[in-house]
Amino acid sequence: MKRDGRTIDHQTLETIRLMAVERVREGEAPSAVIASYGFSRTTIYKWLAAISKPGVGVRALASRPAPGRPRSLTARQEQQVFRWINGNDPRQYGLDFGLWTRRVVVDLIERKFGIRLGLTAVGELLAKLNLTPQKPLQRAYQRDPEAIEKWRRETYPAIARQAKADGGEVFFWDESGFRADAVHGRTWGVKGKTPVVERPGQRQTISAASAVNAKGAFWYCTYEGGLTAELFVQLLRRMMRYRSKPVHLVVDGLPAHKTKLVKRYVESTEGRLTLHFLPGYAPELNPDELIWSHVKRTGVARAPLRKGERLLDKIETQLAQIKKAPELVRSFFRAPSVAYITDQ
Numbered sequence: 218m219k220r221d222g223r224t225i226d227h228q229t230l231e232t233i234r235l236m237a238v239e240r241v242r243e244g245e246a247p248s249a250v251i252a253s254y255g256f257s258r259t260t261i262y263k264w265l266a267a268i269s270k271p272g273v274g275v276r277a278l279a280s281r282p283a284p285g286r287p288r289s290l291t292a293r294q295e296q297q298v299f300r301w302i303n304g305n306d307p308r309q310y311g312l313d314f315g316l317w318t319r320r321v322v323v324d325l326i327e328r329k330f331g332i333r334l335g336l337t338a339v340g341e342l343l344a345k346l347n348l349t350p351q352k353p354l355q356r357a358y359q360r361d362p363e364a365i366e367k368w369r370r371e372t373y374p375a376i377a378r379q380a381k382a383d384g385g386e387v388f389f390w391d392e393s394g395f396r397a398d399a400v401h402g403r404t405w406g407v408k409g410k411t412p413v414v415e416r417p418g419q420r421q422t423i424s425a426a427s428a429v430n431a432k433g434a435f436w437y438c439t440y441e442g443g444l445t446a447e448l449f450v451q452l453l454r455r456m457m458r459y460r461s462k463p464v465h466l467v468v469d470g471l472p473a474h475k476t477k478l479v480k481r482y483v484e485s486t487e488g489r490l491t492l493h494f495l496p497g498y499a500p501e502l503n504p505d506e507l508i509w510s511h512v513k514r515t516g517v518a519r520a521p522l523r524k525g526e527r528l529l530d531k532i533e534t535q536l537a538q539i540k541k542a543p544e545l546v547r548s549f550f551r552a553p554s555v556a557y558i559t560d561q
Contacts, residue, residue, distance in 0.1 A: 323335075
């Protein structure tokens with residue numbers, strides 16, 4: 218098998234050249250020497266010709282620095298570029314645009330280092346740093362990072378300890394809405410011609426609420442319209458029916474969750490139900506959000522309603538299937554954003 222010298226590092230290749238030439242000088246046949254290294258037969262004759270030049274000798278076989286365009290940024294500067302971009306916003310550095318583009322990176326490098334790179338060079342640098350163009354997640358600027366961190370490190374662990382102490386369970390609650398004419402995801406089509414997905418002409422909508430825990434338990438209920446305090450109490454009553462263990466229910470800060478009517482109902486349960494509120498604008502802390510994302514990615518969105526079908530029936534069928542799949546439910550708790558729940 219022939220060996221390609223380009224796949225061998227320069228220092229090793231230099232050593233092979235020197236050893237091969239030395240063996241020829243000691244009387245071995247050039248063809249036999251080069252064959253033992255797996256190189257092409259003509260290769261050794263090039264090496265022998267190189268050292269035969271007057272005043273050169275074996276120095277002709279020494280490795281040379283690989284040619285190429287010199288780096289514009291040092292390794293340390295490249296890592297600094299990575300730190301600027303990773304998890305940060307261009308506006309933090311006085312730039313006007315809120316998304317990273319090659320042009321924005323060009324301007325920032327010139328401003329910080331006084332080095333002007335081309336768009337292609339910056340694109341190659343970003344690829345080298347394992348940075349790729351991606352659709353960003355949108356998060357409200359009202360988020361309170363300190364409150365979110367406190368929830369993960371202090372508030373939720375305290376809730377989990379209390380639930381364990383009183384023999385109760387922790388559930389996470391969330392609501393979602395569905396429309397029969399909504400199409401989620403993408404489909405393939407001819408470039409320049411937008412694909413058409415048929416949907417029912419009559420709009421159908423349905424709302425649903427669910428509660429989920431890390432052990433795989435899943436409770437759900439469908440309803441029509443928006444959530445009010447009165448409806449929330451009705452749903453809580455249905456969820457608590459026949460439960461023997463206390464429930465610590467984690468909900469978001471929706472106004473309907475915080476009314477006096479809800480507080481009075483919770484107090485009437487005499488400790489069987491306790492509400493806990495997530496930090497504002499932090500839906501990623503709630504594993505029930507992942508349930509709804511799963512439903513919308515794999516349910517009606519992937520199989521539009523046919524003539525005569527009802528959205529309510531399809532949603533309830535899928536939720537019933539999830540209820541029968543505790544391992545699927547537990548899998549959502551392995552997502553990094555909610556790993557704090559099972560770390561307790």
